[in-house]
Amino acid sequence: MSVQARHRAYRFRCYPTSEQAEQLARTFGCARLVYNKALDYRHKAYFRRRESVTYNQTSKMLTVWKRRKDLAFLNEVSSVPLQQALRHLQKGYSTFFKGQTDYPRFKKKRVLSGSAEYTRSAFTWSRGQLTLAKQTEPLKIRWSRRLPVDAVPSTVTVSRDAAGRWFVSLLIEEDIPTLPEREGAVGIDAGITSLLTLSTGEKITNPRHERADRDRIRKRQKDLSRKRKGSANYRKAQIKLARAHARVADRRADHLHKLTTRLVRENQTIAVENLNVRGMLAGHMLARAIADASWSSFRSILEYKADWYGRDLIVVDRFLPTSKTCSACGTLIESMPLTQRTFICPDTECGHTEDRDVNAAKNILAAGLVESRNACGDGVRHDPS
Numbered sequence: 001m002s003v004q005a006r007h008r009a010y011r012f013r014c015y016p017t018s019e020q021a022e023q024l025a026r027t028f029g030c031a032r033l034v035y036n037k038a039l040d041y042r043h044k045a046y047f048r049r050r051e052s053v054t055y056n057q058t059s060k061m062l063t064v065w066k067r068r069k070d071l072a073f074l075n076e077v078s079s080v081p082l083q084q085a086l087r088h089l090q091k092g093y094s095t096f097f098k099g100q101t102d103y104p105r106f107k108k109k110r111v112l113s114g115s116a117e118y119t120r121s122a123f124t125w126s127r128g129q130l131t132l133a134k135q136t137e138p139l140k141i142r143w144s145r146r147l148p149v150d151a152v153p154s155t156v157t158v159s160r161d162a163a164g165r166w167f168v169s170l171l172i173e174e175d176i177p178t179l180p181e182r183e184g185a186v187g188i189d190a191g192i193t194s195l196l197t198l199s200t201g202e203k204i205t206n207p208r209h210e211r212a213d214r215d216r217i218r219k220r221q222k223d224l225s226r227k228r229k230g231s232a233n234y235r236k237a238q239i240k241l242a243r244a245h246a247r248v249a250d251r252r253a254d255h256l257h258k259l260t261t262r263l264v265r266e267n268q269t270i271a272v273e274n275l276n277v278r279g280m281l282a283g284h285m286l287a288r289a290i291a292d293a294s295w296s297s298f299r300s301i302l303e304y305k306a307d308w309y310g311r312d313l314i315v316v317d318r319f320l321p322t323s324k325t326c327s328a329c330g331t332l333i334e335s336m337p338l339t340q341r342t343f344i345c346p347d348t349e350c351g352h353t354e355d356r357d358v359n360a361a362k363n364i365l366a367a368g369l370v371e372s373r374n375a376c377g378d379g380v381r382h383d384p385s
């Protein structure tokens with residue numbers, strides 16, 4: 001068993017005083033403004049003059065902006081979150097150029113929500129008390145879980161969601177022991193009717209109460225649509241809707257954390273499909289939108305946990321026809337409409353019949369094992385019997 005130093009984020013609810021809240025809201029606003037101005041600048045430079053602008057250049061721009069009379073208010077907040085906003089933009093560009101994300105977008109002005117990131121020089125940490133730059137009192141935090149002994153956060157992010165709740169996330173480096181190697185291997189298919197299907201035949205369903213929560217969201221959406229835009233009642237309805245969304249998201253996150261922990265404990269090799277989540281989001285159905293959001297967070301949680309605990313996560317090409325292939329004999333069929341819930345192999349000698357998603361999950365596992373063999377060059381390490 002080896003031990004690796006990893007960064008782990010610990011997130012807590014926090015309760016700023018009204019003075020702190022006001023100061024934080026101003027910081028969020030300035031960070032958003034700086035981000036948007038830099039995006040506008042970089043975009044225009046590229047399209048007008050074919051110039052690419054670096055992070056360092058935008059950082060120099062920030063110094064210039066702070067000297068402008070109309071932007072003097074930027075000096076009232078800590079400069080670190082503003083710099084971090086420029087770093088995020090830089091990251092947005094680099095992931096875009098690697099083909100991993102969409103082109104960076106302007107951050108919209110929201111009623112309540114926003115965030116600000118503080119690095120080591122912009123907060124003090126002493127005996128578990130966190131005081132942010134430009135603030136005099138420590139932030140009141142609800143410590144819902146224990147931090148590792150002697151932990152000192154390297155980065156602190158304060159955020160507020162659309163429901164008005166405040167959070168603080170502490171990035172902490174700690175030693176995480178990898179788990180002992182296991183024999184298990186599993187393929188996972190992302191579905192719509194059930195959340196996930198495993199190659200073992202197990203179906204992971206949505207968290208309990210989700211249907212009821214979804215009905216609540218729909219009702220709140222309706223309520224909101226009846227209110228006059230900009231009125232006080234509209235605001236209230238907006239917050240109520242955001243709370244309903246937050247509830248679904250919280251339950252989902254909890255569900256996904258338990259599930260991913262179980263999967264990495266039980267398996268050495270985990271194969272998933274590289275679904276294009278953004279493409280999937282095209283449909284407007286609420287259930288579907290939530291399922292898509294879950295899939296992408298499932299993937300990212302699984303990725304870091306596999307990394308922490310020394311597991312192999314294999315991503316299978318999404319263009320492989322995993323739904324249209326017989327998992328028993330490998331016969332490829334012409335079409336497999338979504339409404340068809342059972343795979344029936346047309347090969348008369350085979351005749352394999354199986355639940356559509358289980359069949360797909362088995363193929364994902366098989367493809368994953370091929371890819372892992374190609375990557376290692378020394379044969380499959382763990383053969384699933």
Ligand SMILES: [Zn+2]
Binds near residue numbers: 328329352
């Ligand atoms: Zn077959």
